[in-house]
Amino acid sequence: MEVNLFIFIPVVFAAGIGAGIATGIFLANKASVRKKECVTIGASTVSGRGAFALKKISDGDIIERCPALEVTDKDIGGELLNYVFYGSNESARLVVMGNGMLFNHSSTPNVAYYREESALGPELVLYALRNIRKGEELFYSYGDEWWSTRQ
Numbered sequence: 001m002e003v004n005l006f007i008f009i010p011v012v013f014a015a016g017i018g019a020g021i022a023t024g025i026f027l028a029n030k031a032s033v034r035k036k037e038c039v040t041i042g043a044s045t046v047s048g049r050g051a052f053a054l055k056k057i058s059d060g061d062i063i064e065r066c067p068a069l070e071v072t073d074k075d076i077g078g079e080l081l082n083y084v085f086y087g088s089n090e091s092a093r094l095v096v097m098g099n100g101m102l103f104n105h106s107s108t109p110n111v112a113y114y115r116e117e118s119a120l121g122p123e124l125v126l127y128a129l130r131n132i133r134k135g136e137e138l139f140y141s142y143g144d145e146w147w148s149t150r151q
């Protein structure tokens, strides 16, 4: 069988370019996901584990979007009580995933958070309250009520 080189060569050439572009897009997406990570967990300066800046973070930057699960206070007991957030009503509690549950408290925090409803469910969005140096421990405030309700 005779191969028509006028068709075969451009088809192989186009397939090669297409595969190259697809690989480039895949690698670029992977790199940008990695680039966004700016938190690591390590030994805290105040208690147990804590969250630390992996790189310089600027005032107002979003540090992490944490997927969250809203449950009721009946679902939460024991030590888990010290890890969950208040939810959308008095008896609701928010279980925050990612690194979000491991930040320690400071009354002069460098991080704050707000809740956002995404198409897939609630998220807790952590953002910087000031410029943060690489290696600094990250703290949000648990609020006065949190400490007054515990020993």
Ligand SMILES: C[S@@+](CC[C@H](N)C(=O)[O-])C[C@H]1O[C@@H](n2cnc3c(N)ncnc32)[C@H](O)[C@@H]1O
Pocket (backbone or CB within 6 Å): 044, 046, 047, 048, 049, 050, 082, 083, 101, 102, 103, 104, 105, 106
């Ligand atoms: C959400 S956890 C934080 C992560 C925790 N350090 C760990 O190792 O799993 C909350 C607990 O951390 C501790 N903690 C957080 N901030 C603290 C602080 N500023 N001083 C002392 N203990 C703190 C308290 O024991 C609290 O119950």
